[in-house]
Amino acid sequence: MMTTSTISTVFSIAAVERETRLSKDVLRVWERRYGFPQPVRDANGERCYPAEQVERLRLMKRLMDQGHRPGSLAALAQDELAALALPQRGAAADAEGGDGAIAPLLAMIRARDPAAFQHALRQCLARQGLERFIAQTAAPLTAAVGDCWEDGRFDVFDEHFYTESMERLLRQAIADLPAPRQGQGRRILLTTVPGEQHGLGLLMAEAVFALEGVTCISLGTETPLLDIARAAAAYGAGVVALSFSNAYPRRQVAPALGQLRQALPDGVELWAGGVGVARLDEVVGVRLLPTLDAGRQALAGSQA
Numbered sequence: 541m542m543t544t545s546t547i548s549t550v551f552s553i554a555a556v557e558r559e560t561r562l563s564k565d566v567l568r569v570w571e572r573r574y575g576f577p578q579p580v581r582d583a584n585g586e587r588c589y590p591a592e593q594v595e596r597l598r599l600m601k602r603l604m605d606q607g608h609r610p611g612s613l614a615a616l617a618q619d620e621l622a623a624l625a626l627p628q629r630g631a632a633a634d635a636e637g638g639d640g641a642i643a644p645l646l647a648m649i650r651a652r653d654p655a656a657f658q659h660a661l662r663q664c665l666a667r668q669g670l671e672r673f674i675a676q677t678a679a680p681l682t683a684a685v686g687d688c689w690e691d692g693r694f695d696v697f698d699e700h701f702y703t704e705s706m707e708r709l710l711r712q713a714i715a716d717l718p719a720p721r722q723g724q725g726r727r728i729l730l731t732t733v734p735g736e737q738h739g740l741g742l743l744m745a746e747a748v749f750a751l752e753g754v755t756c757i758s759l760g761t762e763t764p765l766l767d768i769a770r771a772a773a774a775y776g777a778g779v780v781a782l783s784f785s786n787a788y789p790r791r792q793v794a795p796a797l798g799q800l801r802q803a804l805p806d807g808v809e810l811w812a813g814g815v816g817v818a819r820l821d822e823v824v825g826v827r828l829l830p831t832l833d834a835g836r837q838a839l840a841g842s843q844a
Contacts, residue, residue, distance in 0.1 A: 574614035731759035742783035769803035784816025
């Protein structure tokens with residue numbers, strides 16, 4: 541068996557779980573069932589995973605999210621896995637083949653030119669205004685960056701850089717909006733459930749709602765369900781709005797929404813938005829809003 545002394549970089553099983561979004565139980569089952577991954581052992585006998593195996597696991601997770609079965613993926617060589625990911629192009633391919641502003645922005649991310657990219661984003665915002673910027677730049681660019689990450693054209697750190705840059709810009713733009721009059725208007729509580737670390741979609745929704753004069757109370761990401769219910773009561777929110785990304789396990793969305801719906805008073809609406817709910821079946825007592833336009837329409841008809 542290999543030892544950690546022969547490996548330049550290894551990750552603990554907890555670190556691999558964070559890096560790949562594959563649970564420790566799944567990693568152990570795959571080890572027994574498919575013979576992969578093949579961990580080494582540290583001085584305490586604990587599993588450690590070489591960096592190249594972690595990269596392979598990441599790629600397998602991407603392909604599983606696209607519908608491939610783990611057993612068939614485990615039998616493929618690394619170059620076969622990479623080739624299988626390449627045809628999955630979607631929005632990013634459309635953006636790169638078009639004449640709009642998305643392709644140049646993607647190129648700046650790929651060129652690792654942070655100053656040029658952030659300057660270009662600010663120019664887009666100044667030229668379009670916040671509402672058009674969300675619809676015409678932020679939303680499609682986010683989808684395109686996600687596609688680039690899914691098919692391997694962007695590294696994880698490219699996606700993180702993009703997310704941090706866009707979140708910083710949107711937070712400043714929201715802060716610059718006129719504040720609603722105290723004690724007047726609607727109140728919407730925005731957050732994500734535990735396990736959903738992605739907050740960019742939530743921030744875009746906050747911008748859309750704030751433009752309509754709504755008082756937005758943002759709790760950030762990963763708020764425990766009972767605390768969401770308590771916060772809604774404490775702030776007098778008429779709506780709780782959650783965001784779900786593609787990264788959140790789809791099978792867990794409906795149960796999480798059902799539990800929160802039970803914890804909330806009947807008079808508080810529960811909205812769930814983002815690409816993570818795009819193909820979700822109806823959930824009783826929950827309004828599903830897969831697009832920002834759907835969120836805007838929900839706001840127009842809400843009595844929050």
